[in-house]
Amino acid sequence: MSSIQISKVTKRFNDFTAVSDLSLDIAEGEFVALLGPSGCGKTTTMNMIAGLEEPSEGSILFNGQDLSATRIQDRNIGFVFQNYAIFTHLSVYRNLAYGLEVRNVPKSEIERRVRAMADRMSLVHRLDQPASSLSVNEMQKLAIGRSAVVEPRIFLLDEPLSNLDAGFRAYMRAELKVLQREFGQTMIYVTHDQIEAMSLADKIAIIDKGRLMQYGSPLEVYNNPANRFVANFVGSPRINLIDGALREEAGRMTMMLPDGGEINLSGQVGAAFAQIGSARSGSFAIRPQDIYFGESRAADDIAMQGVVDSLERVGPKRLAYLQVGQTLFLAIDDQDRLTAGDQVEFHLSADKSMAFDLKTGARLA
Ligand code: ATP
Secondary structure (H helix, E strand, O other), X not given: OOOEEEEEEEEEEOOEEEEEEEEEEEOOOOEEEEEXXXXXXXXXXXXXXXXXXXXXXXXXXXXXEEOOOOOHHHOOEEEEOOOOOOOOOOEHHHHHHHHHHXXXXXXXXXXXXXXXXXXXXXXXXXXXXXHHHOXXXXXXXXXXXXXXXXXXXXXXXXXXXXXXXXXHHHHHHHXXXXXXXXXXXXXXXXXXXXXXXXXXOOEEEEEXXXXXXXXXXXXXXXXXXXXXXXXXXXXXXXXXXXXXXXXXXXXXXXXXXXXXXXXXXXXXXXXXXHHHOOOOEEEEEEOHXXXXXXXXXXXXXXXXXXXXXXXXXXXXXXXXXXXXXXXXXXEEEOOOXXXXXXXXXXXXXXXXXEEXXXXXXXXXX
């Protein structure tokens, strides 16, 4: 096991900066997801932790130690990459045994560990078959099993589930979590899928354009996004993010919606927008579950009038798209009381509303 301290790491490829001034403290045994859109620098960060790339600036320490002079194979780091490196001509058994063989583990011990891993990955019946005969799902289990069997102190996984179908992905997610708990390894997991990150990780590092946007537990980043990017990236169904010009009249702030309608900005959000003033545009955000129908529940809650544009069933609930001018608010109709085309009054919970500076993305409230 090992803790990892990434301090002020920058990685440049010629003129292009792929990772910029990144600092992350990863505790021993922690499961950290690196989350961000394609090209944001996740794999580059992972490669630097693995020792496959060198930082242009900054340092990466393992239990306080600099391993840059240590050979990659001696660092006790396990990898699973998207294009899993399986030896397809070898049997499943030999693939699982490979990492233990190169570490000179005694034969009887190899046998025991390979069988235990094959058992947990439901590959026992495949042990003697060539890896090339495996299905995509089995191949992925083999890739994970092959790295996990050597019990590395750090386990790096780069989009390991992205080639799998949805049902099997969910199964493998659960399996990975169990594996990590059992071995207590420090696990770093690259994904662009926020649901995967939210369900697996102890902590999520959200990265955009090579920069760390926020680092915290799934609940922290969900409940308290540090900026507009994180608010928009995390949460399913997605947060309502509404950009508009701010107007101040007699001390009251209003957001003018494009093509008609407005939001009366009361409470903390109104106060925060008042600080940046009416010359600027703002970004108002509220999660679908914080929009409600019927009587107002708190004095500051914001009343809106709209039309039910469409409804979409998701399990026992329906997602309701409410149109105000040309802006759509996504809400949850959990009592099946709406009909498409209805005029409807709804409320935005002031306590749960968020305000961002549109230009910088900074959180204002
Ligand atoms: P994806 O999810 O698509 O793999 P990512 O977040 O993992 O994306 P990286 O693969 O780390 O992103 O790439 C970050 C940026 O750095 C990209 O714009 C990529 O083109 C660039 N990049 C990565 N490796 C190199 C390299 N060896 N030379 C030049 N540019 C590179």
